[in-house]
Amino acid sequence: MKILAIETSCDETACAIVEDGVKELVSVVASSKELHEVTGGVVPEVASRKQMEFMMPVLEKTVEDYRRKMGFESRKQAVDSIDALAVTVGPGLIGSLVVGVTTAKALALAWKKPLIPVNHLVGHIYANFIDNPRKIQFPAVCLLVSGGHTDLVLLKRHGEFEYLGGTLDDAVGECFDKTARLLGISKYLGGALLSKKAEECKENSIVGKLPRPMIREDNYDFSFSGLKTAVKRLVAAEPNLPAETIAREFETAVVEVLVEKTMRAVKEKGVKSLLMGGGVAANKTLRAALEKECEKSGVVFHVPPVRLCTDYAVYIASVAYFEKETVSPVKVKADPSLRIMDKA
Ligand code: KG4
Ligand code: ZN
Numbered sequence: 397m398k399i400l401a402i403e404t405s406c407d408e409t410a411c412a413i414v415e416d417g418v419k420e421l422v423s424v425v426a427s428s429k430e431l432h433e434v435t436g437g438v439v440p441e442v443a444s445r446k447q448m449e450f451m452m453p454v455l456e457k458t459v460e461d462y463r464r465k466m467g468f469e470s471r472k473q474a475v476d477s478i479d480a481l482a483v484t485v486g487p488g489l490i491g492s493l494v495v496g497v498t499t500a501k502a503l504a505l506a507w508k509k510p511l512i513p514v515n516h517l518v519g520h521i522y523a524n525f526i527d528n529p530r531k532i533q534f535p536a537v538c539l540l541v542s543g544g545h546t547d548l549v550l551l552k553r554h555g556e557f558e559y560l561g562g563t564l565d566d567a568v569g570e571c572f573d574k575t576a577r578l579l580g581i582s583k584y585l586g587g588a589l590l591s592k593k594a595e596e597c598k599e600n601s602i603v604g605k606l607p608r609p610m611i612r613e614d615n616y617d618f619s620f621s622g623l624k625t626a627v628k629r630l631v632a633a634e635p636n637l638p639a640e641t642i643a644r645e646f647e648t649a650v651v652e653v654l655v656e657k658t659m660r661a662v663k664e665k666g667v668k669s670l671l672m673g674g675g676v677a678a679n680k681t682l683r684a685a686l687e688k689e690c691e692k693s694g695v696v697f698h699v700p701p702v703r704l705c706t707d708y709a710v711y712i713a714s715v716a717y718f719e720k721e722t723v724s725p726v727k728v729k730a731d732p733s734l735r736i737m738d739k740a
Contacts, residue, residue, distance in 0.1 A: 410425040
């Protein structure tokens with residue numbers, strides 16, 4: 397089954413065609429990220445204008461790349477071979493979401509194909525299913541770590557999840573970004589740069605100076621806003637500490653908390669697979685730490701390639717394939733405040 401998916405939740409305009417939920421056939425992405433770097437944050441109006449500009453060219457390139465790849469003579473033959481459409485309906489910026497949602501609805505009606513609405517957050521989880529040579533065994537725990545979310549979820553089977561816990565305040569990516577800004581590393585989406593900076597510190601001379609929030613609490617919740625404040629205090633108290641040392645201690649604190657709580661969930665729920673998804677899943681230290689802990693516990697650790705930790709349409713098609721819940725195109729609506737357990 398071939399599904400064409402559209403993803404426009406924030407500043408990426410993405411389109412992909414995926415076979416049987418796991419095989420990426422084609423994927424095209426355009427991004428307005430560079431514009432937001434200038435302003436130090438996404439300006440929703442700018443993001444949605446760029447979505448409008450990019451949507452049709454991205455869609456057309458996807459269909460053309462697919463036609464060529466599959467050897468179809470005409471565009472019509474290529475389109476006819478697509479079985480269904482999928483679209484991200486939320487969460488995200490409303491102005492960005494409606495571009496993808498409206499396009500998908502119009503296509504579904506014009507091409508007479510079923511349309512499957514998808515929750516973007518579930519999409520990040522399903523990035524683990526794309527071209528993964530190792531089988532994902534249910535039940536599984538998934539750690540979702542992004543700029544807006546930090547959640548631990550138990551996946552019982554496709555479409556059946558149990559919420560275990562999550563952040564009570566800032567998301568972990570947000571905390572990385574705010575700390576990067578505080579340390580003068582980057583104005584916008586500084587997580588990756590902060591992590592690079594931390595690599596420059598060969599020895600952490602301030603181990604334990606920053607708190608490990610909620611690490612010993614008997615639940616699956618997190619809190620990161622205090623950590624960011626602790627960094628601020630540390631910088632004020634010890635202005636001569638090199639940024640790379642603080643970055644290293646900060647990253648260590650975050651990783652310790654995430655690993656401790658995640659592995660607790662893995663053990664208490666008795667699962668054999670751990671998944672991770674979202675932008676922060678690109679973090680090398682976190683990937684290595686979870687890999688190591690899983691190896692010790694005989695658990696298979698799945699994590700998408702770094703490319704699929706960011707926004708892509710590929711995994712939106714994957715969710716659609718496994719959930720297969722089509723909705724009349726007329727009824728599909730964008731929902732900017734969708735949460736992880738909400739139905740799309
Ligand atoms: O929110 P998110 O999943 O973005 C999309 O949905 O596109 O991922 C972006 C977040 C930002 O907070 C960014 O700083 C963080 O992921 N991030 C990282 C790394 N790469 C991206 N945080 C820590 N280490 C990284 N290597
Ligand atoms: Zn995302």
